[in-house]
Amino acid sequence: MQAQPTTFQQTPCLRLVGRDGATALVALHGAHVLSWIPADGRERLFLSARAHYGAGTAIRGGIPVIFPQFAGRGALPKHGFARTTPWRLVGVSDRATFELVPGATSAAWPHAFRARLHVGLDAGVLTVALEIENTGAHEFAFSAALHTYLAVTDLDAVALHGLAGRRYEDSTAGGAVRQQTTAELRFNAETDRIYVAPLHPLSLHDGPHRLRIDQHGFADTVVWNPGATLAAGIADLAPGEHRRFLCVEAGQVLEPVHLPPGGRWSGMQRLG
Numbered sequence: 242m243q244a245q246p247t248t249f250q251q252t253p254c255l256r257l258v259g260r261d262g263a264t265a266l267v268a269l270h271g272a273h274v275l276s277w278i279p280a281d282g283r284e285r286l287f288l289s290a291r292a293h294y295g296a297g298t299a300i301r302g303g304i305p306v307i308f309p310q311f312a313g314r315g316a317l318p319k320h321g322f323a324r325t326t327p328w329r330l331v332g333v334s335d336r337a338t339f340e341l342v343p344g345a346t347s348a349a350w351p352h353a354f355r356a357r358l359h360v361g362l363d364a365g366v367l368t369v370a371l372e373i374e375n376t377g378a379h380e381f382a383f384s385a386a387l388h389t390y391l392a393v394t395d396l397d398a399v400a401l402h403g404l405a406g407r408r409y410e411d412s413t414a415g416g417a418v419r420q421q422t423t424a425e426l427r428f429n430a431e432t433d434r435i436y437v438a439p440l441h442p443l444s445l446h447d448g449p450h451r452l453r454i455d456q457h458g459f460a461d462t463v464v465w466n467p468g469a470t471l472a473a474g475i476a477d478l479a480p481g482e483h484r485r486f487l488c489v490e491a492g493q494v495l496e497p498v499h500l501p502p503g504g505r506w507s508g509m510q511r512l513g
């Protein structure tokens with residue numbers, strides 16, 4: 242894999258090029274994958290036309306790294322600090338590795354940790370892996386997710402397969418626990434579900450296109466689209482843009498990870 246530094250929207254990025262010509266763009270801000278274009282030339286990740294890229298902001302689209310807190314399930318700002326903090330590039334081999342260690346933005350979470358994100362481009366496949374290490378003397382607990390915004394041509398033509406019979410917490414209904422009865426999930430209103438340990442792979446059907454979604458290490462899968470009403474109140478989404486993505490997130494949400502001193506945890510999501 243080749244890599245070269247570049248900028249996008251005045252944000253320092255790394256552009257990755259795989260052997261087959263596939264590309265990915267990763268911002269150092271958040272170690273945030275902004276784009277993945279396999280060799281066929283079709284972008285697979287959604288990125289909002291109104292996304293903000295400044296210091297301390299969260300980028301709307303791509304693959305936000307959520308750590309050490311998911312959503313508002315704790316005292317930290319929503320979804321934690323990893324997505325709003327600059328990471329550093331460690332190096333590039335068959336994958337690019339980025340690192341985050343405690344700093345000013347994590348002061349509200351007083352634990353010694355090392356977070357690493359690995360991004361790999363293989364023929365037709367994007368692999369993103371998150372590794373958390375406890376570098377301190379005390380156990381800590383965390384949640385995490387790869388909050389992937391998958392680009393779709395039109396939400397009306399989208400169906401997610403592989404969740405039949407699975408239990409989920411419905412965040413649009415105060416966390417009520419439900420079971421999916423249909424073979425496929427379609428999206429005609431706000432959807433915000435945390436599926437408990439679903440089987441993988443899932444398959445995203447977008448008209449004639451198919452995308453395989455696989456995960457390891459992460460116990461849960463979050464499926465999110467704000468729907469028209471909620472989307473209208475999201476300032477960094479352009480009108481109608483909610484129809485252009487579906488978030489399928491590899492997450493460790495319902496059971497936080499308890500990491501002892503010296504302990505390591507890793508989770509990955511594979512698309513393609």
Ligand SMILES: O=P(O)(O)OC[C@H]1O[C@H](O)[C@H](O)[C@@H](O)[C@@H]1O
Nearest residue numbers: 299312319320412433463465488
């Ligand atoms: O707007 P954000 O802070 O990026 O959060 C976007 C969404 O993330 C997750 O998918 C949660 O399940 C949603 O409840 C939340 O609205």
